[in-house]
Amino acid sequence: MKIFIDQGHNPQNPNAGAEGHGLREQDVTYTVGVELAALLRANPFFEVRLSRNSPDEQLGTSNATSLAARVDAANSWGADYFISLHCNASTSTSASGSEVYVYSESSPAYPLGEDILVGLHNATGLANRGVFIRPSLYVLRRTAMPALLVEMGYLTNYHDAQLLGNDPQSFARGIYNGIVTYFNV
Numbered sequence: 001m002k003i004f005i006d007q008g009h010n011p012q013n014p015n016a017g018a019e020g021h022g023l024r025e026q027d028v029t030y031t032v033g034v035e036l037a038a039l040l041r042a043n044p045f046f047e048v049r050l051s052r053n054s055p056d057e058q059l060g061t062s063n064a065t066s067l068a069a070r071v072d073a074a075n076s077w078g079a080d081y082f083i084s085l086h087c088n089a090s091t092s093t094s095a096s097g098s099e100v101y102v103y104s105e106s107s108p109a110y111p112l113g114e115d116i117l118v119g120l121h122n123a124t125g126l127a128n129r130g131v132f133i134r135p136s137l138y139v140l141r142r143t144a145m146p147a148l149l150v151e152m153g154y155l156t157n158y159h160d161a162q163l164l165g166n167d168p169q170s171f172a173r174g175i176y177n178g179i180v181t182y183f184n185v
Contacts, residue, residue: 001045001046001183002048002077002079002081003046003047003049003083003179004048004049004051004074004079004081004083004145005033005048005049005050005051006033006070006074006082006083006084006085007030007032007050007051007085008025008026008029008084008085008087008149009025009026009029009086010026010058010066011026011027011030011056011057011058012058014060014061014062014063015059015060015063015066015067017087018087018088018089018156019155020089020155020156020157020161021155021156021158021161021162022161022165023087023155023161023165025086025087025155027055028164028165028168029086030055031168032152032175033052033085035171035172035173036085036172037050039173039176040176043185045185046179049074049077049079051073051074067138067139067142068142070084070139071139074147075143075144079143079145080146081109081145081146081147082139082143082145082146082147082148083147083148083150083175083179084147084148084149085150085175086149086150086151086152087151087152087153087154087155088152088153088154088156089154089155089156090154090157092156093156093157094157095154095156095157096127096154096159096160097126097127097129097160098120098121098124098126098128098129098150098151098152098153099117099129099131099132099150100113100114100116100117100148100149100151101113101134101137101140101148101151102134102140102146102147102148102149103133103134103135103137103140103146103147105133107146108146109140109146109147110131111182112146112148112178112179112182113148113150114131115178115181115182116178116182117130117131117178118178119173119175119176119177119178119179119181120150120152120171120174120178121174122174123174123177124153124163124167124170124174126160129151134149137149150175152175153171
């Protein structure tokens with residue numbers, strides 16, 4: 001099973017991520033992606049590729065070309081699933097928890113997203129905010145395989161940010177456990 005892990009956002013603009021409580025989204029997603037890839041590679045059922053192979057790797061020269069580079073890499077490799085890692089942000093500092101976006105409810109990404117959210121909740125204790133349909137998101141509509149975007153937690157929430165910054169391994173483990181549950185391996 002070929003899993004493409006997209007560590008959302010670039011280390012700097014264009015397409016840098018959200019910030020909160022001294023954390024940058026692009027740094028958290030890079031770290032969780034590397035940890036998740038290591039867990040998946042230890043299981044012979046999975047092959048893995050990352051969108052960013054070093055913390056300073058820059059994809060594209062604009063938001064559009066950054067997103068296209070991620071999707072094109074997954075499509076050309078022939079990935080079976082595409083998982084884009086992100087951190088959420090809100091004007092409400094009480095917003096907390098994990099959520100997943102997929103292209104459609106009929107996509108195999110939907111039940112995978114449900115399993116990943118259970119895995120994240122069990123590993124981190126963060127609320128499961130549910131799976132949402134977002135066909136307008138580029139990485140969901142332009143991939144040739146089932147794709148999901150995981151918002152692991154809120155950088156703008158102190159508790160979520162502390163977990164994301166101090167224990168990225170729990171997020172990687174939670175996502176991994178959801179993947180393993182979905183594939184029953």
